[in-house]
Amino acid sequence: MVNAHSTAEKDGDSTNVKRLLVVGYGLVTWFMCGAFAEDLQAAEKENPARVWVNPMPLKVLESRLLTRFGFENGANGWVSGHNCRVWGQNSEGILRIEGTGEDPYVHGPAIKARGPIEVSLRMRSSGAGHGAIYFTTNQRGWHADQHVNFVMNHDRKWRVYKVLVDTPHQVRQLRLDPGAGKGVYEVDWIEVRELKRHPLEVVRVDAGLGLKAGEARTEVALFVKRNAASQAGGVSVNKARTNIAPGEVKKFVIKTQRSSAFEEVDIKVKAKGLPDLDRPVYLHHKDLAIRDGVVIEKGEVRVVVDAEASGAQIYRKGKLAGVVYPLVMEDGRAVGLKIVEKNKTEVVTRVAGKGKRVEEVSLEVKEGGVIGYGVKTKKTSKDAGVEVAGPVVRVVGSLEAGLLPGVEFLGKGEWSSSKLDVRTKEHLRVRPDPMDVTLPMMGFVTRDVSVGLMWERMPIGVEFGTPNFFDGTPEHRMSLYTLPSATAKNVTEMNAVIRVGKGWKDGGRMGDLILDTVKRRGLPGVPKKVRSTKDQWALCLKALNGVLRNEKGWGHCAEAKWVRRFYVDHASTIWRLTGKMPSVPHLVNAGAHIRNPAGYFVTGRAKEWMGHVSRRAAGARREQRADGSFRYRGKFSAGHFEDTASGIVGEKAMMLMEDAWYGGNETSRAAGLKALRYTRRFRTPRGAQTWEVPLHTPDILAAAHLVKGNVMAYELTGKMEYLVEAKRWGVLGLPFVYQWSNRPVMMWATTPVFGATNWVAPNWIGLPVQWCGINYAESVLMLAKHDKTVDWRKVVEGIVVSGEWMQYPDGERAGCLPDGYSHKGQL
Secondary structure, eight states: OHHHHHHHHHHTTTTTTEEEEETTEEEHHHEEEEEEHHHHHHHHHTOOOOOOOOOOOEEEEEEEEEEEEETTSOOOTOOOEEEEEEEEOSOOOEEEEOOOOOSOOEEEEEEESSSSSSEEEEEEEEEEEEEEEEEESSSSSSSSTTTEOOOOSSSSSSSSEEEEEEEEEEEEEEEEOOSSSEEEEEEEEEEEEEEEOOOOEEEEEETTTTTTTTTTOOOOEEEEOOSSSSSSOEEEEEEEEOOOOOOOEEEEEOOOOOOOEEEEEEEEOOOOOSOEEEEEEEEEEEEETTOOOOEEETTEEEEEETTTOOOOOEEEEEEEEEEEEESOETTTTEOOOOEEEOOEEEEEEEEOOOOSEEEEEEEEEOOOOOEEEEEEEOOOSSSTTOOEEOOOEEEOOOOEEEEETTTEEOOTTTTTTTTSSSSSGGGGGGGGGGGOOOSSSHHHHHSSSEEEEEOOSSOOOOEEEBBBBTTTTTEEEEEEEEEEEHHHTTEEEEEEEEEEEEOOOTTOOHHHHHHHHHHOOOOOOOOSSSSHHHHHHHHHHHTTTTTEEETTTEOOOSSSSOBBOOOOHHHHHHHHHHHHOOOOOBBBBSSSOOOOOOHHHHHHHHHHHHHHHHHHHHHHHHOOOOOSEEEEEEEEEETTTTSSSSHHHHHHHHHHHHHHHOOOOOHHHHHHHHHHHGGGOOOOBBOOOOOOOTTTSHHHHHHHHHHHHHHHHHHHHOOHHHHHHHHHHHHHGGGHHHHHEEEEEEETTOOSSSGGGGTSSSBOOOOOOOOHHHHHHHHHHHHHHHSSSSOOHHHHHHHHHHHHHHHHOOOTTTTTOOOOOTTTTTT
């Protein structure tokens, strides 16, 4: 990435330095950086692994209704575009769309709407899949990049969906994709609103990301962009004035006070006729000592709270691990506190300033490197909508691993919210949808320390960013905040646990933080089964004998495009469910995600099946490199730091171990063990679905392959090292599994990957795909025979029962699993 500070300094050496002003608390300088935005975009395109994101959304100043499409008098200009029939004239005054095949969509009439716009629509559906709004602009016609997906519920109930079309251009036409396939989609009305946003934007704050060890943080660089020409160009930042042209970015440098270890820098961006942009930046000067601080400690952990209770430093074995700063916030600003109680292990603070909801904050050091954090709020409904945030934990040191379960799984030196897994605007995940988080924890492992943040109450807002995009500092930031629905209910406590442990160089790993969370919370209960075993088997048979079957055999999926063959996996399943092998002229190997070769055995053709296994292993051996690895050369390697991944090697290792495990092939055994030893270098389960998903993308299937391969290696060799690896990958698969729920079908649902198909859509974050989880369940069931670290059998049962709840109970696809299940749309 372009170092914006040094680039601007070059500009500052010339006539572009216009003014130097002294203000009340320090020095403010501004530099012209007209080319900064273009340079930044070019750098991000060149290196999608390090995209500087803006965690502060643009303010919306006005929402104006442009047009409303009602359907009392007909279709109102909406016409069929692909695989659907449209009716608009009916007694209910609704637009009825009947999907007749895959990817149905309708085109709307011509409009002229200055972007960004918000499209709202009231719909009900009996179809399947996500919805989407495509659009054309005065700059470009229909294009795959110009669309926004939205999650739909297909329970035939009326719902209002709101879709933000975030484009700066004039929108000329809309296209509605109401679902993915056959079904009836009904629309009551569609509204288009033009959104007027604040033309000024603080696109970046840099408070010394490039500082070298020992250098002091002496300034904050602020980059301000003008996105519109509707207002005069005069802008001031903390009284330093200049003009900013539309599309231009200018840099302002604010000198810091450095009067204490913790410093709040208040930034005010002003322009005539516009609301102020007011943004605080919170800095920790680690080279400055806390004077008159309160020390609480136990064991290896020591916490120093500054005298004003604005922040706290966390030490492990005498070395700085991180800070909690601010201790608590209201609507994005630190709350003034005062210490009222203290002892050897606990500090209690109360509000000293103008806190609206916060009443008390406490920090307590406990056994095992645990720091308890608690916030109590007032029990009044006044100011109930005030957002309370804390603790704001900032971990120091070079990153070795980072995790926000369900959302991000980072490796060494990676930045969060990159475009390696999602290239659309959904790549921004500093404040993800709380419904996307699968396990209530997040954490970072650095070279010297591991720090996890764990909590109980869900859903709750989470912030996760490395580097710290909020304050422009190199720390790794994570925090919690109350959701509007929670504050409205007068939540009086917000508790969390900060767990401090060994760093990477001492053997600390992300799996330790995951296990600590699971053990602290306990695994959730398994939901009640949706139907009896007899009825469940009957439903599965309904799919196998119905939509999946024709005279040529069974299809891998229900859609007609999937060729029908006499797959052994399907035939074997029927045999297991009924005790009778279906009469077929021959058997075709595989067919399903969970392999079931029983049909070969009950028909006396075990040798035929072993031939398939051996040929597959032989093919893998031909691909294997001398170091034991396997490589990937397809288009989905773009952006990844190497041409291999745990999922690529893990799948081939599993194939080789199957040949050794079932058939005793010593050549495959040696090759498989060599591949498994190679996988010990990997830190993240990723890259197992490169038929559609990027190689870099974290993936539960990678964990499944490596659990299974290592369990087979352990059973063949008796060597504990393989069981240790199987457990490691089993634990690293748990963040893909939902372990909380506020929906009927959510507990034990499995997020397949933390990314999107083809980097764009569907974005699978928060969109469970249970066949992926069932593969993981099959693998950890093998692990359960040898390892009791986690109740793996309970994990298996939960994932399977969740899948049973997701099956279509009736209709054309009765018994089938949906490719993706939207729990967000459930009531």
